[in-house]
Amino acid sequence: MPAVVFENPRKTLNVLPGTNLRKAALKSGVALYKPFFRVFHLNLDIGPIQFPCGCDIVEIEGKGTNARSEEEEKIVSGRFFTKRKVAPNLRLACQVNVTGDITVRTHPKLEVDAVETKRQRGFLAVVFIFLLLMALIVAVIGLDLVQKI
Ligand code: FES
Incomplete structure (x- = not known):
């Protein structure tokens, strides 16, 4: 079973291959969202309407994940007023399926472009x-x- 190591707070989970990172983190008590977004985050996925909020950005080390899509990259780079530089290991936790061992840093420092x-x-x-x-x-x-x- 793949191991997911969260750095802050330090916690290790063993998950089934294909497990969604967001669900695994929330189930184990890892805070993915900052306080404001904990209450107001919105992740619409209703058939043709998909509107991920972009609030659960994490930094991942290790190759045990699915590939990042173009849409995810756009959301990570910021949609409206502020654009960010997007490192290849920045992901939305809700879009990550774990396939191998990874290390996850929540609330990474994001650089503005x-x-x-x-x-x-x-x-x-x-x-x-x-x-x-x-x-x-x-x-x-x-x-x-x-x-x-
Ligand atoms: S839960 Fe909002 S982008 Fe992942």
Whole structure:
């Protein structure tokens, strides 16, 4: 049976091959989430709708896991306001199936990618301004129509 060693808190689990890392961690009392996300994390997986929250990022040493998907990599790199540098061993615990011995570090230090973050925020600012202008135009047209009635 594969061994999963958690570094913080130090704990070793022997799991069946194919076991989901998140489920194994939560079952054994390892805190994957920071306090805020412990309450508000959202991991939707309803048929075609999949929206992992990105709150259970862990650092894994060892080759005993399934491969990281592109979607998982995008989520680890940050979706909205902040982009992070993604080391190859950063994973979402809920997406990891254990196939061999691994060492897991919860709450790893994540490095912000300043260039990508700036580009992302610039894009979001343009989208926000565009939507604001559209709302203003609709409001002006609406007010004009109300005056004519
Ligand atoms: S539980 Fe939210 S991303 Fe894994």
